[in-house]
Amino acid sequence: MAKEKINFEDEQVKSCYRHTTSHILAQAVKKLWPEAKLAIGPAIDNGFYYDFDLEHKFSDQDLMKIQKEMKKIIQASYPLERFELPRDEAIKLMTGAGETYKVELIEDLPEDEVISFYKQGDFVDLCAGPHMEKTGQIKAVKLMSVAGAYWRGDEKRKMLQRIYGTCFPSQAELDEYIEKLEEAKKRDHRKIGKEMDLFAIYEEGPGFPFFMPKGMIIRNELESFWRQEHNKRGYQEIKTPLILNEDLWHTSGHWDHYENNMYFTKIDDADYAIKPMNCPGAMLAYKRKMYSYRDFPMRIGELGQVHRHELSGALHGLMRVRTFTQDDAHIFMLPDQIKEEIVGVIDFIDYVYNLFGFKYHVELSTKPEDSMGTDEEWTMAIEALAAAMDQKGMEYVINEGDGAFYGPKLDFHLEDSLGRTWQCGTIQLDFQMPQRFDLTYIGPDGEKHTPIMIHRVIFGSIERFIGILTEHFAGKFPLWLAPVQIKLLTVTEKFADYALEVGKRLEEAGLRVEVDVRNEKIGYKLRQARNERNPYICVIGEREAEARSLTIRSSKLGELGEMSIDEVERKLLKEIADKAV
C-alpha cells in the first residue's frame, strides 16, 4: 500500500498527505518539548503548518532538530489509528494531557458532532481526518519557517508559534518546489524596483514610496491608458482635494468607522482629515447642481491619492503602502441601471487584466460587523452584485463579513510571484453614502429621489498594480510600458555619430531611446543593457554604419537580425500601439 504512487494532482490526496505531515511535526515537537501545547495544524496551499504554545522560542536550529525527529517518526512508520470518544471523555482525555486549546476546540464543536482522534505511536491528536495509513508514506519534508500567529486568528488572544513546512511525495518534487521559490524571489518587485531604479522607500517615509524617473514612465503610461479607456466608456474625470474638513468625514461615516486608519491635521484650530478614500469628495462634487433622471448613469472618475494608516508590520514594498493612488470612479445611477453598470465594470476589469495576461479570481464580500445601513439594503446590494456575476457566468467565492462599512463588494484578486494574492480591482455597491449626503435627482414623476452609487477601481492602486506588473513580467515590461524601449550600443567611439543620429530619429518618432557611446567593450555594454532588461538592444558597428541599418535583438525573442531604421521604427511603434505583451 505504501508503495502506491501518491497522486498529488488530486487536491484531497495532497491535503490529506500534508495534514498527516503536520501531525508528524506535532509529534516531533511534543517529543522534544513535552510541555508544548498543541493548537491547530492544517494543510494549506503550499504545505502545512502547526501552531504551538511554548515558552521556548523556536530557532532555525530547532527547525533542523525537529525535522530530524520527524524523519525518525517517518522511518518508524507508525500506523494512524482513528478512534472516537463521547464529548465528556474527549474533554477528559485532553484536559488530562494539558491540551487546553484542544479542550476549547471540543467545547466549541456542535453537540451532535462526532469527536474523533488520530493516534500514531504514542501521539494522539484531536482531528477530523482523514489521514494517510502510516507515517512511513511521507517522503520529502522540509520545515520552512517559524512565525507568530494569534490563537484563532484573534489579535486579542495569545500569539502562538507557528511552524510552516511543506512536503512532497519525492525529494525531486520538493527540490523543484524550492527552486521555484528561489526563482520567484528573483522577481520580487522590491528587488527589481531597486535594480531598475523604478522606485524607492526610505526610512524617512515608511510606506510612502518615491517614484524615480523610470518608475514615473510606467506610472504615466498606465495613467494615460486609463484615461483613454475611461473616455471610451463614457467616464468624466475630476480631482478632489487631499485634505477636507472634519464635518465631511462625520457625514460620510468615516469618522465613526475608519478613524483608526486616518491621518488628521488642524488648520486654524479647525479639525481636518487627510482623505483615506475619494468618495466623500465625489459626493460634494455631485452636489454642486441639480440632476434629472435623464443624466444617468453618470460615471465620474478620479485618480485620487489617499493616505491610510496601515500597521507597520503590514507594509510591503509597493503592494501595501500608506499612500497610494486609486484609479477610482463613482457611478451614480437609477435602480434599474444597477446590473448593467456592474456588468459594464466587470467587463472593463476583465478587459484590462486580460491585456496583461493576468489570471484573477473574484470574491464577493458581505456585510461586516461594523457597518451602516439596514439588512434589507445589504441583501439587495449583495444580490445585485451576485446577479451581475451570474449574468457574466463568472465564478466567485463568498468572503463572509469582509465588505466595506457602507456596502458589499466584488473583489478582484491578482497573484504575485510567490503565489500570494492581492486585491486589486473592486466594485462596491453603496446605498448609504448618497443618503447620508442627501444626493438627489428629479425623477420622471417630478419628485426628488436618491441615486444609487457604485465605487469601483480597476488597477486598485497604481502602486500595487505596478508591483504586480513588475513581478508578473519579471521586469521585462511590455514595450508600451518599458522605461527604455530601445538601447543603442556602439562597438567603438567611431560609430557614435551614427548611433546618436539614429537615436535622435527614433526619439523623434516617439520612442524612448538610450544610446550608450561610452568607451567600453561591447561585451560589457551589452551585459549591462541586458541586466537593465531593455526590450530591444542594437549593437552599432562598422557594418550598420555603412549600410545605415540596425542589428536588433529582442529580450524575449533573441536575435532578429539586420533591419533598416524604418523597419525598426515601424516594428516598435506597432508593438506599442498593439500594447503587445
Place this chain on the structure above:
RNA sequence: GCUACUGUGGCUCAAUGGUAGAGCAGUACAUUCGUAACGUACAGGUUGGGGGUUCGAUUCCCCCCAGUAGCUCCA
C-alpha cells in the same frame, strides 16, 4: 500593532571586545576592442539612532527607528 529575525560605504556581502575589508557600481588614466564583466589607480563608511557595561564596542546589554517572514488588517 503582535511574534521571531535582520540592519556594515550607492548595491551585494566579509570581519573582530582594541577605533573596519572585498566584489560590483562611481571617478581618472590607459584601451578603440563585434554580442554577458580588459587593466591600473583613486575616491567612498563616526558599522540605523540613542543610552549603558568596559581601559576600549561596530562586536555584549537596554530603549527607539527601519526592514524581512508570518499573524491581524487591507487597494
